[in-house]
Amino acid sequence: MRILVVEDEEGLAESLRRGLSADGHLVDVAHDGHRGLDLALAGGPYDVVLLDLMLPGPGGHAICTRMRAHGDTTPVLMLTAKDGEHDEAEGLDAGADDYLTKPFSFVVLAARIRALARRAGASGRGTLQAGDLVLDPRGRRCRRGDRDIELTARELAVLACLMEQPGRAVAKQDILDEVWDTPQHIDPNIVEVYVSSLRKKIDAPFGRRSILTVHGTGYRMAPDGG
Amino acid sequence: MRILVVEDEEGLAESLRRGLSADGHLVDVAHDGHRGLDLALAGGPYDVVLLDLMLPGPGGHAICTRMRAHGDTTPVLMLTAKDGEHDEAEGLDAGADDYLTKPFSFVVLAARIRALARRAGASGRGTLQAGDLVLDPRGRRCRRGDRDIELTARELAVLACLMEQPGRAVAKQDILDEVWDTPQHIDPNIVEVYVSSLRKKIDAPFGRRSILTVHGTGYRMAPDGG
DNA sequence: CTTGGGCCGTGCGCATCCTCGTGGTCGAAG
DNA sequence: CTTCGACCACGAGGATGCGCACGGCCCAAG
Known part of the structure; x- marks a missing residue:
C-alpha cells in the first residue's frame, strides 16, 4: 500500500517510515504541514494518510479538511499527543476516519491501518x-x-x-x-x-x-x- | 498456531480438530454462534479463525462483522455449504479474508490456512x-x-x-x-x-x-x- | 469436425550460488 | 618481540536451480 506520513517529530517519523516499509508499504514522509498538504493533494493516490495534529504550518485538522474539500476520500488516521475529547471530536469533524493518541504501539497502529484500508477497500477493493x-x-x-x-x-x-x-x-x-x-x-x-x-x-x-x-x-x- | 473453529456439524468439527492438531496447531472448537463469538472476541489471540456461515445463534457473517468492529484483524476463513456468488460477496463484505465452499479437501484447507497466516504474519512478526x-x-x-x-x-x-x-x-x-x-x-x-x-x-x-x-x-x- | 487458445510437462543451456583450498594477516599469550 | 593459532580474502570448481522454448492435451466456440 502507499501510505503518507505527516509528522514533524523526526524520530517518530523515521521509525514509522521504517516499520511501515518493513511491512511492505511504500511510505512518503512530510515533516511539516505545507509539504504534507502538497503531497496529500498531489502526491497520491495514497491508500492511507497518517496526520499529526500539531504541525509547523497547517495542522492535521486543516490538511484533512482541505482533502475532503477536494473530494478526496482517502482514509485518514489522525495522530495526537493530547488525549482530550475535544481533539477527537475535532479530528472526526474534519473528516478523519480514525484517531490514535500518542504514545501508541506500532502493532496497534498497523492494525488500525489495516482496518482502515479494509473499510475503504469495500468500495473499490482489490486493486x-x-x-x-x-x-x-x-x-x-x-x-x-x-x-x-x-x-x-x-x-x-x-x-x-x-x-x-x-x-x-x-x-x-x-x-x-x-x-x-x-x-x-x-x-x-x-x-x-x-x-x-x-x-x-x-x-x-x-x-x-x-x-x-x-x-x-x-x-x-x-x-x-x- | 492457535486456531479457532466455529462449526456446528459435530463430525466435521471433530475431524478438523484432529487434522489441525496433527499439523501441530492448538485448536479451540465452538459448536454454536454464541460460544464462537465469545471465544473469537475474548478467547484469543488466534492466528486464524474458521467460521461456518450457517450456525445456531449468530452466523459466521455476524461473528466476523463483530470481530472487525472491535478492531480485530485476525485472518478469517469462511466455510459454507452453498456456492453462490451472493454468499461470497457477503462474506468478504463482512471482512472475511478467504472463503471455502463445502465439501473441501483437508489439504486445500491446510494450504489456505498457511496462506492466510503467512499474509498476516508478514506484517510485524519475525522481522x-x-x-x-x-x-x-x-x-x-x-x-x-x-x-x-x-x-x-x-x-x-x-x-x-x-x-x-x-x-x-x-x-x-x-x-x-x-x-x-x-x-x-x-x-x-x-x-x-x-x-x-x-x-x-x-x-x-x-x-x-x-x-x-x-x-x-x-x-x-x-x-x-x- | 475443425480450429484456436489456454494450460501443463519436459529438456537443455546457462546463471548463480556453494564449497573448499591456498596464502596472507591479525591477535593473544608467553 | 616472537610465535602460533585463529581469522580473513580470493578464486576455481562443481552443484544446484532457473529461464525459456517447444509440443501435447483439453475444452470451448464456430
Whole structure:
C-alpha cells in the first residue's frame, strides 16, 4: 500500500517510515504541514494518510479538511499527543476516519491501518499497485501506465499473489498453494513458466523488470514496479 | 498456531480438530454462534479463525462483522455449504479474508490456512532489527537505512542466526548447526567465508562494522547495528 | 469436425550460488 | 618481540536451480 506520513517529530517519523516499509508499504514522509498538504493533494493516490495534529504550518485538522474539500476520500488516521475529547471530536469533524493518541504501539497502529484500508477497500477493493503497474483481480484488468495488458486467468492469479505483498519474496510453493487447487500433484516448475510469460507481458514491452527472482526461494515484486 | 473453529456439524468439527492438531496447531472448537463469538472476541489471540456461515445463534457473517468492529484483524476463513456468488460477496463484505465452499479437501484447507497466516504474519512478526539494519527472514528482505540489500539464502540464514540474539556471541559451531543440514561433514571455515561476504554487503558500503569477531569463539552482532 | 487458445510437462543451456583450498594477516599469550 | 593459532580474502570448481522454448492435451466456440 502507499501510505503518507505527516509528522514533524523526526524520530517518530523515521521509525514509522521504517516499520511501515518493513511491512511492505511504500511510505512518503512530510515533516511539516505545507509539504504534507502538497503531497496529500498531489502526491497520491495514497491508500492511507497518517496526520499529526500539531504541525509547523497547517495542522492535521486543516490538511484533512482541505482533502475532503477536494473530494478526496482517502482514509485518514489522525495522530495526537493530547488525549482530550475535544481533539477527537475535532479530528472526526474534519473528516478523519480514525484517531490514535500518542504514545501508541506500532502493532496497534498497523492494525488500525489495516482496518482502515479494509473499510475503504469495500468500495473499490482489490486493486493492487506497484509503481505504475496496477492490477484489478476482480475486474480481471491489468495496466502498466496508460496501456491495458491482457492476462490469462493463471497469469493474473500468479501476479496477484506476488502483488499482494510487494517487496517480499513469495516461495514458489506458496504460489502453488494459492493459485492451484491440487498443488501436490503439480510440477513446481509450472510457476517458472508463468513468471516467464508474465515478464514477457508486463516487463519486456516496457523495458522494465518488476518480477525479481530470489534464488532458492521464489519471486519478489519490485515495490516500485521495476 | 492457535486456531479457532466455529462449526456446528459435530463430525466435521471433530475431524478438523484432529487434522489441525496433527499439523501441530492448538485448536479451540465452538459448536454454536454464541460460544464462537465469545471465544473469537475474548478467547484469543488466534492466528486464524474458521467460521461456518450457517450456525445456531449468530452466523459466521455476524461473528466476523463483530470481530472487525472491535478492531480485530485476525485472518478469517469462511466455510459454507452453498456456492453462490451472493454468499461470497457477503462474506468478504463482512471482512472475511478467504472463503471455502463445502465439501473441501483437508489439504486445500491446510494450504489456505498457511496462506492466510503467512499474509498476516508478514506484517510485524519475525522481522529482526539491530540499529538501522532490518532483516525480514520470511520475506527474504534486508535493509540498511533506506537501501535494500540483496542476500543469498545462506548469507541470510547466517545473518538471521546472529541477529536473533543481538549483542550475544554465537559460537561458530552453533551457526553451523542452525544453518547447515549436515554440519558434521562440513568445513567450519565456511562460516568465516559467509561472514566475510556479509560484511562486504552490509558493513563495507556503509563504513560500518556490525558483525564483530569474538576470537576463539565465534561472532557477535552489534546491537546498534555498528 | 475443425480450429484456436489456454494450460501443463519436459529438456537443455546457462546463471548463480556453494564449497573448499591456498596464502596472507591479525591477535593473544608467553 | 616472537610465535602460533585463529581469522580473513580470493578464486576455481562443481552443484544446484532457473529461464525459456517447444509440443501435447483439453475444452470451448464456430
